[in-house]
Amino acid sequence: xxxxxxxxxxxxxxxxxxxxxxxxxxxxxxxxxxxxxxxxxxxxxxxxxxxxxxxxxxxxxxxxxxxxxxxxxxxxxxxxxxxxxxxxxxxxxxxxxxxxxxxxxxxxxxxxxxxxxxxxxxxxxxxxxxxxxxxxxxxxxxxxx
Amino acid sequence: xxxxxxxxxxxxxxxxxxxxxxxxxxxxxxxxxxxxxxxxxxxxxxxxxxxxxxxxxxxxxxxxxxxxxxxxxxxxxxxxxxxxxxxxxxxxxxxxxxxxxxxxxxxxxxxxxxxxxxxxxxxxxxxxxxxxxxxxxxxxxxxxx
DNA sequence: AAGATGTAATTCACATGTTAACTAAAAGAG
DNA sequence: CTCTTTTAGTTAACATGTGAATTACATCTT
Numbered sequence: 001x002x003x004x005x006x007x008x009x010x011x012x013x014x015x016x017x018x019x020x021x022x023x024x025x026x027x028x029x030x031x032x033x034x035x036x037x038x039x040x041x042x043x044x045x046x047x048x049x050x051x052x053x054x055x056x057x058x059x060x061x062x063x064x065x066x067x068x069x070x071x072x073x074x075x076x077x078x079x080x081x082x083x084x085x086x087x088x089x090x091x092x093x094x095x096x097x098x099x100x101x102x103x104x105x106x107x108x109x110x111x112x113x114x115x116x117x118x119x120x121x122x123x124x125x126x127x128x129x130x131x132x133x134x135x136x137x138x139x140x141x142x143x144x145x
Numbered sequence: 146x147x148x149x150x151x152x153x154x155x156x157x158x159x160x161x162x163x164x165x166x167x168x169x170x171x172x173x174x175x176x177x178x179x180x181x182x183x184x185x186x187x188x189x190x191x192x193x194x195x196x197x198x199x200x201x202x203x204x205x206x207x208x209x210x211x212x213x214x215x216x217x218x219x220x221x222x223x224x225x226x227x228x229x230x231x232x233x234x235x236x237x238x239x240x241x242x243x244x245x246x247x248x249x250x251x252x253x254x255x256x257x258x259x260x261x262x263x264x265x266x267x268x269x270x271x272x273x274x275x276x277x278x279x280x281x282x283x284x285x286x287x288x289x290x
Numbered sequence: 291a292a293g294a295t296g297t298a299a300t301t302c303a304c305a306t307g308t309t310a311a312c313t314a315a316a317a318g319a320g
Numbered sequence: 321c322t323c324t325t326t327t328a329g330t331t332a333a334c335a336t337g338t339g340a341a342t343t344a345c346a347t348c349t350t
Contacts, residue, residue, distance in 0.1 A: 089344070090299065137162050142165045
């Protein structure tokens with residue numbers, strides 16, 4: 001097997017694909033002075049409810065050092081709250097605040113419209129298939145060995 | 146259309162997929178004290194021949210400010226050379242050096258083995274289909290309206 | 291209870307991502 | 321030929337990615 005050229009390698013294709021998709025969302029995020037990762041953290045908390053940092057990091061695919069900084073920023077802007085867990089001084093429960101929920105809800109319509117436009121251009125069926133294939137790839141590669 | 150949950154959104158799936166793939170390559174890159182992006186730049190130069198910075202940035206999917214820093218690092222380690230373009234004082238031709246070629250060639254076998262293992266787990270046909278679908282997505286979304 | 295081990299989170303150091311501003315050089319308009 | 325505009329590349333400022341070291345706390349062991 002020849003090594004793939006940079007024109008057809010999986011990591012490059014995944015990177016570029018993510019770039020063209022995120023390009024549609026960046027103007028919206030910039031208007032609200034929030035980063036892509038901060039937005040991801042808020043959405044996970046809004047969907048899932050209060051979480052501890054480790055679980056939040058996993059669900060948002062953010063590394064612990066980054067999450068520490070993001071949590072600090074979101075806390076200072078009062079988009080989230082932190083409550084220490086009783087019986088374990090290390091952990092804290094992170095929850096989205098009403099202001100955070102308001103932000104998510106304010107962005108929701110535009111977010112939906114952007115996804116709809118993508119589905120329209122790419123095809124809803126294709127979109128579903130691509131998600132399935134990506135999940136399958138993640139599954140096949142994240143299992144040990 | 147409901148907005149996708151974080152568990153099934155295209156940007157998250159692309160991010161996670163890229164993570165699980167790159168996890169296989171990071172130990173190799175770390176052993177040779179080279180970053181993922183530096184490696185990408187070297188591969189593009191090795192495959193394509195000398196390029197100017199803008200073209201190189203496009204092909205490697207790296208933004209100009211990052212490329213400036215990466216080029217500086219690769220130049221200091223003498224993995225690449227820079228030659229000013231005659232008749233245009235702004236541009237410079239960037240080329241991989243013999244040491245750079247040697248590095249790429251040293252990594253090639255392991256790189257191939259890693260890709261083979263991925264194809265074996267995920268399926269070669271699936272792999273090809275996924276690449277096709279990603280290219281199609283990139284095409285459909287990068288065209289201006 | 292004291293020490294060893296393990297775990298959650300943070301901090302550190304450095305590289306890259308991202309946007310905006312800036313510099314230098316080239317190309318175009320008058 | 322001078323002024324304006326465009327283009328290539330860099331610099332600046334701040335946020336995140338990444339791996340290693342560190343801190344604070346829990347748990348285990350004896």
